[in-house]
Amino acid sequence: MTDLHELEAIKRLKHAYFRALDSKNWALMRECLAEECIARYDGGKYSFDGRDKIIAFFGQYMDPPTMITLHQAHHPEIDFVSADKATGIWYLQDMVINLQNNTTLRGAGFYHDEYVKRDGRWQISLTGYERTFEEIEQRGDTLKLTHNRFAKK
Amino acid sequence: MTDLHELEAIKRLKHAYFRALDSKNWALMRECLAEECIARYDGGKYSFDGRDKIIAFFGQYMDPPTMITLHQAHHPEIDFVSADKATGIWYLQDMVINLQNNTTLRGAGFYHDEYVKRDGRWQISLTGYERTFEEIEQRGDTLKLTHNRFAKK
Amino acid sequence: MTDLHELEAIKRLKHAYFRALDSKNWALMRECLAEECIARYDGGKYSFDGRDKIIAFFGQYMDPPTMITLHQAHHPEIDFVSADKATGIWYLQDMVINLQNNTTLRGAGFYHDEYVKRDGRWQISLTGYERTFEEIEQRGDTLKLTHNRFAKK
Numbered sequence: 001m002t003d004l005h006e007l008e009a010i011k012r013l014k015h016a017y018f019r020a021l022d023s024k025n026w027a028l029m030r031e032c033l034a035e036e037c038i039a040r041y042d043g044g045k046y047s048f049d050g051r052d053k054i055i056a057f058f059g060q061y062m063d064p065p066t067m068i069t070l071h072q073a074h075h076p077e078i079d080f081v082s083a084d085k086a087t088g089i090w091y092l093q094d095m096v097i098n099l100q101n102n103t104t105l106r107g108a109g110f111y112h113d114e115y116v117k118r119d120g121r122w123q124i125s126l127t128g129y130e131r132t133f134e135e136i137e138q139r140g141d142t143l144k145l146t147h148n149r150f151a152k153k
Numbered sequence: 154m155t156d157l158h159e160l161e162a163i164k165r166l167k168h169a170y171f172r173a174l175d176s177k178n179w180a181l182m183r184e185c186l187a188e189e190c191i192a193r194y195d196g197g198k199y200s201f202d203g204r205d206k207i208i209a210f211f212g213q214y215m216d217p218p219t220m221i222t223l224h225q226a227h228h229p230e231i232d233f234v235s236a237d238k239a240t241g242i243w244y245l246q247d248m249v250i251n252l253q254n255n256t257t258l259r260g261a262g263f264y265h266d267e268y269v270k271r272d273g274r275w276q277i278s279l280t281g282y283e284r285t286f287e288e289i290e291q292r293g294d295t296l297k298l299t300h301n302r303f304a305k306k
Numbered sequence: 307m308t309d310l311h312e313l314e315a316i317k318r319l320k321h322a323y324f325r326a327l328d329s330k331n332w333a334l335m336r337e338c339l340a341e342e343c344i345a346r347y348d349g350g351k352y353s354f355d356g357r358d359k360i361i362a363f364f365g366q367y368m369d370p371p372t373m374i375t376l377h378q379a380h381h382p383e384i385d386f387v388s389a390d391k392a393t394g395i396w397y398l399q400d401m402v403i404n405l406q407n408n409t410t411l412r413g414a415g416f417y418h419d420e421y422v423k424r425d426g427r428w429q430i431s432l433t434g435y436e437r438t439f440e441e442i443e444q445r446g447d448t449l450k451l452t453h454n455r456f457a458k459k
Binding site for chain 3: 004005008012014015016018019022023068070072073074097142143144145146147148149150
């Protein structure tokens with residue numbers, strides 16, 4: 001029978017991952033990922049092998065204050081392979097406001113993750129999603145950005 | 154006191170239901186629904202009695218690759234009526250891109266569901282939601298669909 | 307080790323809070339808030355000390371049928387300070403359709419809450435969020451509101 005404390009720990013791991021991503025907290029992100037973590041975002045369009053390469057990608061593409069991201073994932077379906085290995089399906093909804101290009105991306109998709117427990121702590125060892133859809137809108141004059149946490153004051 | 158394993162099983166049932174719906178996986182959908190399942194979607198606007206009729210509706214209206222749907226439900230409030238009967242409230246957010254009409258529907262509402270456990274497995278025996286709002290937008294030239302999982306390659 | 311029944315009770319409290327808010331059910335909202343509850347919405351832009359003042363704010367600003375709101379919060383990270391005190395982080399996505407101004411607000415942010423258990427029941431004693439972003443769109447002719455639960459029939 002599923003250990004519900006371990007299940008909650010894995011859910012919190014994924015929650016912290018998204019909080020790290022959308023608040024650009026790369027130190028917290030680093031804690032969420034196993035050293036050998038493999039990422040296959042957007043059907044493999046963005047592929048990285050190893051935590052350092054994933055973090056480097058985030059630091060380069062996601063860090064600028066002109067990139068405002070929302071990644072929220074729902075509907076977890078988590079299964080334990082063993083006491084220290086688990087898999088997870090999540091249903092992503094994401095939005096990326098790119099103030100350089102003046103675009104808004106909106107999309108959704110399903111994550112297929114793997115998790116590993118080491119030294120009493122769960123980390124993500126594999127993460128990737130396949131989109132159901134994605135659309136990109138040119139931001140027009142009728143739309144005003146009224147708050148951006150990352151903008152220089 | 155609530156059996157938390159049963160609670161998790163019901164949440165996963167609902168999660169699988171939405172994964173089936175938005176990935177057009179009608180075999181998985183069939184597993185989620187009790188044979189006598191009653192559906193009262195959108196305040197009864199879409200009403201079906203029995204799993205076969207619900208599946209037929211999905212197959213007819215939701216299956217075309219020109220219908221891209223997102224249904225995500227949050228904030229579960231699940232109560233057990235007995236060991237094998239439960240009720241659930243969920244807060245829906247949905248979006249339907251209709252490429253035939255060139256429209257995007259967006260809306261939200263509250264589900265009131267019933268669940269039944271048979272042969273050790275939970276299924277949905279009643280599902281329906283009442284909207285808080287719905288809006289429909291004509292998709293314009295500034296919006297480009299950049300990915301559709303269901304489109305012919 | 308976390309008491310998972312208490313954890314579930316706190317999640318349900320927050321779920322009921324949002325159901326109360328977006329269905330304009332101020333009696334249910336009152337049950338969710340401790341008498342001394344402090345609110346610091348939107349980085350303190352909307353600040354209220356005490357349940358009565360919070361409820362008065364909702365009654366004045368959120369109650370009109372021309373205000374259609376969606377507040378959904380995800381990714382709970384809840385920690386127990388003691389048997390009857392807990393903290394919670396949640397990731398908000400919100401949308402406000404204002405039919406007076408003919409605008410749609412969309413945004414996101416992170417809640418930092420506190421909860422207290424009294425007479426066997428959890429309530430919110432502190433709630434507030436800091437936005438990641440907010441944007442406001444002028445609703446144009448290509449967008450039609452097709453359902454509003456709160457509109458006079």
